[in-house]
Amino acid sequence: MNRSVKFALAVLVLGALALGFRLVQGRRSDAPTAPPATSAAASAPVPALDLRDGDLVMAQMADLSRTQALSGSVRAVSxxxxxxxxxxxxxxxxxxxxxxxxxxxxxxxxxxxxxxxxxxxxxxxxxxxxxxxxxxxxxxxxxxxxxxxxxxxxxxxxxxxxxxxxxxxxxxxxxxxxxxxxxxxxxxxxxxxxxxxxxxxxxxxxxxxxxxxxxxxxVDLSRLELEAALPAADAGTLRAGATAELRVEGLPDPVSAQVVRLNPATQAGTRAVLVYLSLQPAPGLRVGLFARGTVALEQRRALSLPLSAVRLDDALPYVVVLDGSALRRRTVKTGARGLVDRIESVEITDGLRDGDRILRGSLGTVRDGTPARLVAAAH
CATH class of the missing domain: 2.40.50.100 (RNA polymerase II/Efflux pump adaptor protein, barrel-sandwich hybrid domain)
Incomplete structure (x- = not known):
């Protein structure tokens, strides 16, 4: 085969390849384009979160007892x-x-x-x-x-x-x-x-x-008391007769106590004030046992909320409010802490109204605007 024939055959092969490539490209351009999967998922509606009464707490006006933690050892009066x-x-x-x-x-x-x-x-x-x-x-x-x-x-x-x-x-x-x-x-x-x-x-x-x-x-075990030290700022609002509830080591039930007197002088170094609380008789109560609890400093009428419902994972404290059919984050201002019906609570000074329903903090993080609906508990 001479050189001219080889050259002609090469030209024919290259032409055939170019023609085939153009046909394939034309078919691809004529095919319909599939929409992205992410856009389809974004257009799907978010399911509503089913809530029950136990998942919510209510902000309400209540008698808030401001308390102060204290601890000390049980001792005999005599x-x-x-x-x-x-x-x-x-x-x-x-x-x-x-x-x-x-x-x-x-x-x-x-x-x-x-x-x-x-x-x-x-x-x-x-x-x-x-x-x-x-x-x-x-x-x-x-x-x-x-x-x-x-x-x-x-x-x-x-x-x-x-x-x-x-x-x-x-x-x-x-x-x-x-x-x-x-x-x-x-x-x-x-x-x-x-x-x-x-x-x-x-x-x-x-x-x-x-x-x-x-x-x-x-020792005379018929009259026992607790000696505890309080900061001077808190002791200034404490009065004789204030009640306290204590947990004593080794005793299964809490012990009621009452403030009977306050030391007129502060302790050297700590500037703490010694407070003496009379203890109610209880089986197993002995001299030297360690006790801790809270004493009521004052009581006020205030808009309050269980402390566990206030979330602190942001720069400012906030709560999650059931607002119609959605859960909304709402920043709040808190005040004094205390007890409402023996539940640790906090005063809400701004951000809520009486009757607002708040999601419990134990339910975890919820995105702002999440749909929600209140359903009846199954019997």
């Missing part, structure tokens, strides 16, 4: 420490931890041997002083008679008067010493100053105790 008034060997100590005692009950005693000897010594010294008084009185009587007869001078009589007075003073001192010895002997008997329950035994029989040594601790 606590007494039985101390040794004299030094000596503790011979007997009866009650143990948990035993009940009465006011004036003998709970123990200290060895009296030494004190009995001191009483005996003091009594004998008093007898000797009394004998000296008798001698001085007889001498004074004799000197008075001698002065009257002119046998001695008045100066000698003055000396006898002074000696008699000194003897009488010595007798009084000896009698006082004897009384002190008897008192020390009586102080060897240990008595409980109050009625209550023994919480600690701080000494054991056989030990030698010093003066004012702690022997027993007695």
């Amino acid at each position: 606590t007494a420490i039985v101390k040794a008034k004299v030094a000596g060997e503790l011979r007997h100590l009866g009650p143990r931890e948990g035993d009940s005692v009465r006011a004036g009950q003998v709970v123990g005693d200290i060895d009296t041997t030494e004190f009995e000897l001191r009483v005996k010594q003091a009594v004998q010294q008093a007898e000797a002083a009394r004998a000296q008084v008798d001698i001085a009185r007889r001498q004074l009587d004799n000197n008075r008679a001698l002065v009257a007869q002119g046998f001695i001078s008045a100066t000698a009589l003055d000396t006898s008067v002074a000696n008699h007075a000194a003897a009488q003073a010595s007798l009084q001192a000896a009698l006082a010493t004897a009384d002190l010895a008897r008192k020390a002997q009586a102080d060897t008997v240990l008595k409980s100053p109050i009625s209550g329950t023994v919480s600690q035994r701080l000494a054991q029989p056989g030990e030698r105790v010093a003066v004012d040594a702690r022997v027993l601790e007695v």
